[in-house]
Amino acid sequence: MKNSFGHLLLLCCICSLAIWAGGCKTEDVTLDTTDLTDTTGARGLLINEVNYDPSNVGLQGDANGDGVYDQFQDEFIEIYNGGLTDLNIGGYTIKDSIIIDKSATVRFIFPPNTIIPKGKVCVVFGGGTLTGTFGGSQTFVSSDPEGLSMGNSGEIINVYNRAGTLILSFNSDALSNNPNESYTLNPDIIGIFVQHLDASPTKYFSPGTKVNGESF
Numbered sequence: 768m769k770n771s772f773g774h775l776l777l778l779c780c781i782c783s784l785a786i787w788a789g790g791c792k793t794e795d796v797t798l799d800t801t802d803l804t805d806t807t808g809a810r811g812l813l814i815n816e817v818n819y820d821p822s823n824v825g826l827q828g829d830a831n832g833d834g835v836y837d838q839f840q841d842e843f844i845e846i847y848n849g850g851l852t853d854l855n856i857g858g859y860t861i862k863d864s865i866i867i868d869k870s871a872t873v874r875f876i877f878p879p880n881t882i883i884p885k886g887k888v889c890v891v892f893g894g895g896t897l898t899g900t901f902g903g904s905q906t907f908v909s910s911d912p913e914g915l916s917m918g919n920s921g922e923i924i925n926v927y928n929r930a931g932t933l934i935l936s937f938n939s940d941a942l943s944n945n946p947n948e949s950y951t952l953n954p955d956i957i958g959i960f961v962q963h964l965d966a967s968p969t970k971y972f973s974p975g976t977k978v979n980g981e982s983f
């Protein structure tokens with residue numbers, strides 16, 4: 768009897784977690800890690816770090832590690848899969864949206880069958896020759912000449928799923944117009960957005976890794 772109650776309690780806890788992560792479905796409760804078919808978007812998917820204003824002082828802004836500062840190429844966005852399963856984000860799009868006229872431009876489309884494993888991140892850079900390990904995370908480069916084209920103000924970066932539903936938003940307009948470093952959740956995943964040096968005193972950004980440089 769005590770055992771049954773324990774199982775019920777465990778089931779309730781798992782279900783509560785599933786609701787928190789974006790919806791309680793039967794398959795969530797089974798914790799089926801082979802479920803890569805979520806097209807509704809992104810249970811637990813979140814933006815963990817955005818570098819919309821890489822510093823133009825020397826190579827302080829060289830986030831992609833190629834030895835060159837470039838205001839577009841060194842921009843990046845880091846997306847974390849905090850859901851219960853690996854997630855196929857193939858076909859998801861990143862758009863930058865101008866607040867004043869609501870116009871939006873597609874800046875990146877994830878290749879088919881791009882999988883973010885549960886508990887891992889992927890990083891999309893504006894361009895350049897990516898140089899480094901980036902914590903072993905999957906990395907992508909926009910082929911747009913203006914990269915992700917993330918403005919310091921007046922813009923929102925939006926991520927849409929395959930069905931075209933908005934699932935993630937990052938409003939740089941609400942933050943500093945001239946941070947010269949990334950904004951990251953601090954602590955990673957669960958915190959609030961702060962400028963990266965406030966989270967880690969020697970690092971302007973941490974694409975693909977936690978703020979302290981550790982792998983996800």
Ligand SMILES: [Ca+2]
Pocket residue numbers: 819820821838842916917918919
């Ligand atoms: Ca920018």
Ligand SMILES: [Ca+2]
Pocket residue numbers: 828829830831832833834835836837840841895
């Ligand atoms: Ca660079």
Ligand SMILES: [Ca+2]
Pocket residue numbers: 820821822823945946947
């Ligand atoms: Ca700046």
Ligand SMILES: [Ca+2]
Pocket residue numbers: 815816845951972973974975976977978
């Ligand atoms: Ca990071």
